[in-house]
Each structure stands twice: as structure tokens, then as C-alpha cells.
Amino acid sequence: MDDLTNLPNSDGFFGEYGGKFVPETLMHALQELDETYSELKNNPEFIQEIDQDLIQFVGRPSPLYFAQRLTDHYSGPQIWLKREDLNHTGAHKINNTVGQILLAKAMGKKRIIAETGAGQHGVATATVAARLGLECHIYMGAADVERQSLNVYRIKLLGAKVHAVDSGTATLKDALNEAMRDWVTNIEDTYYIIGSVTGPHPYPMIVRDFNAVVGRELRKQSLEQFMQYPDAIVACVGGGSNAMGIFYPFLKETNVELIGVEAAGSGLMSGKHAAPLNDGEPGILHGAKSYLMQDKNGQVIDTHSISAGLDYPGVGPEHSNLKDSGRANYIAVDDEEVLRSFHLVTKLEGIMPALETAHAFAALEHIAKNYKATQHLVINVSGRGDKDINTVATMDGISLD
Amino acid sequence: MEYLLTRLDDKISSLNKTSKKALVAYLVAGDPDLNSTLELMHEFVNAGVDILEIGVPFTDPIAEGPIIQAAHDRALKNNTSLTDIFWLVEKFRKDNTETPIILMGYMNTFLANSHAFTEAHCSGSDAVLIVDVPGESNLEELGIKNKNLASISLIAPTTSEDRIAKICNSSSGFIYYVTLRGVTGSSHLNIDEAEKNINFIKSQTSLPVFAGFGIKTPEDASNLSKISDGIVIGSTLVEMIHNQSDQKEFKKIYNYLHEMSKAINR
Numbered sequence: 244m245d246d247l248t249n250l251p252n253s254d255g256f257f258g259e260y261g262g263k264f265v266p267e268t269l270m271h272a273l274q275e276l277d278e279t280y281s282e283l284k285n286n287p288e289f290i291q292e293i294d295q296d297l298i299q300f301v302g303r304p305s306p307l308y309f310a311q312r313l314t315d316h317y318s319g320p321q322i323w324l325k326r327e328d329l330n331h332t333g334a335h336k337i338n339n340t341v342g343q344i345l346l347a348k349a350m351g352k353k354r355i356i357a358e359t360g361a362g363q364h365g366v367a368t369a370t371v372a373a374r375l376g377l378e379c380h381i382y383m384g385a386a387d388v389e390r391q392s393l394n395v396y397r398i399k400l401l402g403a404k405v406h407a408v409d410s411g412t413a414t415l416k417d418a419l420n421e422a423m424r425d426w427v428t429n430i431e432d433t434y435y436i437i438g439s440v441t442g443p444h445p446y447p448m449i450v451r452d453f454n455a456v457v458g459r460e461l462r463k464q465s466l467e468q469f470m471q472y473p474d475a476i477v478a479c480v481g482g483g484s485n486a487m488g489i490f491y492p493f494l495k496e497t498n499v500e501l502i503g504v505e506a507a508g509s510g511l512m513s514g515k516h517a518a519p520l521n522d523g524e525p526g527i528l529h530g531a532k533s534y535l536m537q538d539k540n541g542q543v544i545d546t547h548s549i550s551a552g553l554d555y556p557g558v559g560p561e562h563s564n565l566k567d568s569g570r571a572n573y574i575a576v577d578d579e580e581v582l583r584s585f586h587l588v589t590k591l592e593g594i595m596p597a598l599e600t601a602h603a604f605a606a607l608e609h610i611a612k613n614y615k616a617t618q619h620l621v622i623n624v625s626g627r628g629d630k631d632i633n634t635v636a637t638m639d640g641i642s643l644d
Numbered sequence: 645m646e647y648l649l650t651r652l653d654d655k656i657s658s659l660n661k662t663s664k665k666a667l668v669a670y671l672v673a674g675d676p677d678l679n680s681t682l683e684l685m686h687e688f689v690n691a692g693v694d695i696l697e698i699g700v701p702f703t704d705p706i707a708e709g710p711i712i713q714a715a716h717d718r719a720l721k722n723n724t725s726l727t728d729i730f731w732l733v734e735k736f737r738k739d740n741t742e743t744p745i746i747l748m749g750y751m752n753t754f755l756a757n758s759h760a761f762t763e764a765h766c767s768g769s770d771a772v773l774i775v776d777v778p779g780e781s782n783l784e785e786l787g788i789k790n791k792n793l794a795s796i797s798l799i800a801p802t803t804s805e806d807r808i809a810k811i812c813n814s815s816s817g818f819i820y821y822v823t824l825r826g827v828t829g830s831s832h833l834n835i836d837e838a839e840k841n842i843n844f845i846k847s848q849t850s851l852p853v854f855a856g857f858g859i860k861t862p863e864d865a866s867n868l869s870k871i872s873d874g875i876v877i878g879s880t881l882v883e884m885i886h887n888q889s890d891q892k893e894f895k896k897i898y899n900y901l902h903e904m905s906k907a908i909n910r
Contacts, residue, residue, distance in 0.1 A: 427706075430802055
């Protein structure tokens with residue numbers, strides 16, 4: 244197998260995926276970002292500043308926790324949880340924003356913009372912008388503003404402005420479109436903090452690198468706590484930043500199985516889902532070539548998922564390359580399985596996962612039987628579920644009013 | 645790969661000979677419907693338009709402002725596909741073999757049809773402008789650059805000088821200078837900056853430089869035509885087409901184009 248760890252190449256490609264497919268106005272800003280990041284990423288002071296923020300502001304390292312009752316329930320492998328839900332602001336998203344805000348600062352940008360689906364990235368961005376006193380604008384699909392109202396309020400409390408996007412499907416994809424248009428218009432003073440391993444180069448690389456702290460910690464913790472690397476790592480995949488962050492430091496350990504879990508929505512056969520790696524074709528959206536949900540004319544099709552954070556027709560280009568190379572496997576679970584899993588994990592472990600994360604847990608129903616009791620499987624608990632209480636109640640037919 | 649001259653190059657050299665500036669008009673195919681688009685194309689030419697730029701609708705047109713976005717959405721509601729647009733151009737060519745046609749769109753719709761660029765040429769288009777493919781990309785590998793189609797690239801106020809040189813080298817037809825930072829239809833025209841940048845572009849290439857984005861009034865047109873070889877009008881036309889689309893009474897638009905045409909050749 245080719246060395247997958249020294250990608251992307253200088254043009255931003257992971258194999259045939261990735262690149263910079265953007266309007267000309269953005270090219271200079273991307274080049275500038277690429278140069279700044281290349282310069283800073285090996286700078287000891289910059290690294291120290293990020294490390295200090297991750298420890299003191301985010302609360303890292305996140306624990307690796309043995310899920311005894313979940314393990315007993317499935318009678319498969321020993322199930323361990325990488326607790327990104329315990330981070331400040333409640334998800335892995337803060338790992339990326341803590342890093343990118345320092346890039347923004349280094350580049351002298353005064354205005355921060357971001358897109359968000361579930362609102363976790365919006366909260367994580369508004370949080371770091373508040374901390375540095377920077378003006379912050381969050382683009383969010385109008386449908387998501389509705390279903391993630393708690394996070395919308397959190398973003399506002401943090402002093403950022405939320406722009407509800409009505410165009411297209413009024414979800415994450417359209418929020419990204421609008422954020423890119425803002426960036427084209429305000430390119431000189433604005434830094435765009437993309438929230439996943441998507442978008443044009445160098446974003447997929449930068450967001451992966453800032454999230455890779457999760458996988459690096461897991462390498463150390465797994466050796467300390469169960470004397471070996473995990474046999475399998477499972478993570479949900481929308482754009483794919485939590486998955487890429489935990490997968491990347493293990494790409495060379497080919498005996499560690501990497502499993503990404505996409506949103507099958509109402510079922511892969513129904514067509515109403517958000518699983519481009521399972522049921523899409525390569526295409527170009529939001530600056531990169533990657534697997535994409537599209538029709539035969541190359542138009543992007545509507546997606547559906549119970550989880551706003553996974554409700555996106557594309558996926559990070561590095562995942563597309565990992566799929567084609569066979570290094571990672573990608574499966575999909577549907578809304579009903581996810582909801583059942585949400586309840587199961589909450590009751591068995593006292594941990595309420597985000598609906599995004601519940602996709603990774605739901606995969607256990609399919610794969611746990613493939614492992615022996617001596618094997619170790621790690622689930623990346625990418626975020627906590629407080630934000631999803633309203634959605635879960637509605638799905639269960641319970642009124643909270 | 646050797647590029648053969650197209651109708652577009654013929655048009656440009658004939659404008660040069662008569663020292664005239666080019667008027668390029670943009671409209672979205674299928675908005676309000678394909679037959680109207682066909683009618684508008686012919687009438688645009690009658691009103692003084694030199695080159696037609698046909699927008700290929702896409703679900704996620706990130707470089708477009710609200711006016712053109714909405715037009716893309718309407719065209720997609722009518723299921724307008726690239727194949728329909730090839731049909732449209734072929735039909736137009738039955739009555740007009742002279743006016744150059746540029747297809748402007750986003751890469752994914754072209755990627756979906758493995759013969760898109762061959763079919764574009766065979767049905768009578770002369771050039772393509774793919775908004776989300778930067779000018780120094782490997783245009784041949786993507787199929788954009790070939791011997792029968794000119795490949796138009798954008799240069800923006802933010803494009804660095806070293807990239808301008810590269811983009812000029814890989815372009816044919818003309819260079820499309822984006823007059824502002826922003827999406828189509830914005831209103832932050834900066835003539836001084838445009839003049840400086842267009843002069844630099846001209847120092848790098850013998851290709852003509854057309855200016856577009858944010859041109860609304862005959863005054864804008866007149867000012868920009870003094871510093872460029874032609875202008876592109878988009879959002880204003882698209883908005884006028886939409887406003888008239890119920891009655892399909894487009895005469896106002898032709899008058900506007902006629903005025904713009906006069907303004908650039910004053």
C-alpha cells in the first residue's frame with residue numbers, strides 16, 4: 244500500500260481526490276493560508292501555544308474509558324470510548340477551532356466566519372472568537388436553526404451573529420455556500436474557519452492535523468490501558484473530521500481496522516440518506532473532488548439524516564482516498580438504529596451521545612459479533628447529546644412544553 | 645495541444661479591426677424556459693450583443709449572488725440539463741452561425757458527462773468558462789482545454805502577479821477580469837483598481853481583457869469599456885428577464901442592451 248500519511252500532495256490531492264476547485268477570488272487567500280500554516284506548523288512557539296490551549300482551555304487529554312456494560316451487552320470485543328464529548332463546548336470541534344483561530348491571529352484577520360450544521364462547530368468557533376475578542380458570523384441552514392435551537396442560542400450568547408440560510412435545502416451544504424460567498428466578498432479582513440475535513444486545500448489537511456491530537460492520545464492511552472493498539476476504531480462520518488482525527492495517526496498501523504459510519508437516514512435503498520461513500524459517485528462540491536450525492540446530471544441531491552451534523556451530501560476527500568485504497572471501511576446505519584442506540588448507550592453507560600456520535604455506536608449492532616472478547620474496539624465519542632434532546636423527544640413522540 | 649481558432653477569435657479580430665468594444669451578455673439557460681432562452685439569445689444579438697454567455701445551472705453556484713442563484717434554481721426546477729443546453733445551442737446555430745457562445749458553469753455538471761466538452765463543441769459552443777476551476781489547473785487533464793474550445797479563465801483583484809502570468813499562458817479567447825471582490829451582482833466597482841490590474845494583465849498577454857461582475861448602468865459600462873476590451877453584463881439582465889417572465893415581454897431588456905452597446909462604443 245502507498246504511504247497514505249504524507250498526503251495531500253502540494254496541490255492538495257489525496258490520490259485523485261481533493262484539490263482547489265474554487266472561484267478565482269479565493270485562490271490568493273488559500274495560498275496565503277497554505278503558506279502561513281506550512282510555516283507555523285513546525286514552529287515550537289506555535290505548537291506550544293496550541294498545546295497549552297488544548298490542556299487548559301479545552302481540557303485535554305480526553306479520557307479513554309472502558310464501557311463495561313456495553314461490552315457485556317454485545318458479548319463481542321472490549322469496547323472503549325474516546326471521550327471527546329468531555330471537551331469544553333461538548334465535542335471534538337473545539338480541537339480545530341482552537342488551532343485555526345491562532346492561524347487567523349497570525350494572519351492578522353479581524354473577522355471570523357464559519358458554517359455549522361448541528362451547531363457544534365458554530366459554538367466552538369464563537370467560543371474561540373469570543374476569547375480573542377474577534378467579530379464572528381455563523382452561517383446555518385434555516386432547517387438546522389430550527390432543529391438545533393439550543394446551540395443557536397449558545398452561539399448568540401457567545402456574541403456571534405447567526406445567519407439563517409434559506410436557499411437550497413436550508414441545511415449544512417447551503418450554509419457552506421453562503422459562508423463561501425461571504426468569504427469571496429470580504430476576503431481581505433476575514434478568516435473562514437471551515438469545520439470539517441472538507442473544502443478546498445489546505446483545509447482538509449489543516450482540520451485533520453488539528454483533530455489528530457485525538458488519535459495521538461489514543462496511541463498512548465491504548466498502550467497504557469490495554470497494552471496494545473486497538474483492533475478497530477469506529478467513528479461517525481459526515482464531513483469526517485472526528486473520524487480523520489482519530490484515524491490519521493493509525494494509518495500506518497495496518498492491523499488497526501478503521502471503520503467510518505455514515506448516515507443511512509431513512510435507509511440506503513430509500514435514497515433519503517447522507518451516505519456518499521456508500522451510495523455516491525465522485526464529484527466536485529465546495530472546492531474539492533470527493534464522493535458526492537448527485538444525480539446523473541451532476542446536480543447535488545437532497546440529503547436526509549436525523550442528525551444535522553451528518554446531513555451533508557459530500558465527505559472529506561481524504562476519506563474518499565481511504566475508501567478507494569481499502570485502508571478504511573465505510574458502512575451506514577439508519578435513523579431508527581441510531582435512535583435505539585442513543586437510548587441504549589444512555590441507559591447502559593450513563594453517557595448521552597450526540598445523534599452524530601450515536602451512528603458510531605449503532606454500528607456495533609452490525610460489527611460487534613465479528614470480534615473476540617480479547618480484542619479491543621474504540622469508539623470515538625465525538626460529541627455529547629444535550630443539544631439533541633428536542634429532536635429525540637419529538638422522534639419518541641414526547642412533548643417537552 | 646494545438647488550439648484551433650474558433651468563431652470567438654474571429655469575432656474578436658473583427659471587433660479589433662473596427663476598434664469596437666465587445667458586449668457580452670449572460671443569461672441562465674432554462675430561465676424562465678428553454679424556448680424563451682432561445683428567443684432571448686437571438687434578440688440579444690439583434691440588440692447589439694457581440695458574444696453570448698450561457699449559464700449552466702448548478703445546485704450550488706458559490707460564485708453567484710442571490711439574483712443568479714435564484715435563476716439557477718428556477719432553471720433546475722425546469723430540469724434544465726447540460727444535454728438540453730447542447731440542444732439549445734444547436735437550435736440557435738440553425739439561424740445564427742456567427743455569434744460566439746460561451747458556456748459558463750461549475751465543474752461538476754461537466755464532470756457528470758464524460759463527453760461534455762466534445763458535445764459542447766459539436767453542438768456549436770465556442771468556449772467554456774468553469775467558475776470553480778482556477779486558470780492554472782491542469783485544464784487539459786480535466787478536458788476543459790482542447791483544440792476546439794477556447795478556455796476562458798477569471799482573474800480577480802486578489803490574483804497575484806505570478807499567477808496572472810500562469811493564467812494568461814493557459815487561457816485562450818479572452819481574459820475575464822472580475823472587477824470586484826464578491827459574488828456576481830455586487831456593487832463595489834472600483835474603476836481605478838480595475839484599470840491598474842487590467843493594464844498589468846495586458847502587459848502579460850496579447851489576449852483581449854473583458855471586465856465583468858457588478859456592471860449595471862450605461863455609465864459603469866462606459867467607464868469600464870475605456871480601460872478594457874469589452875464588458876460582461878449578467879445579474880442585471882437575469883433580473884430583468886425574471887421580472888418580465890410572466891408576460892414574456894422582453895422589449896425593455898433589448899432597449900437596455902442597445903443602450904449598453906452604445907455606451908461602450910461612445
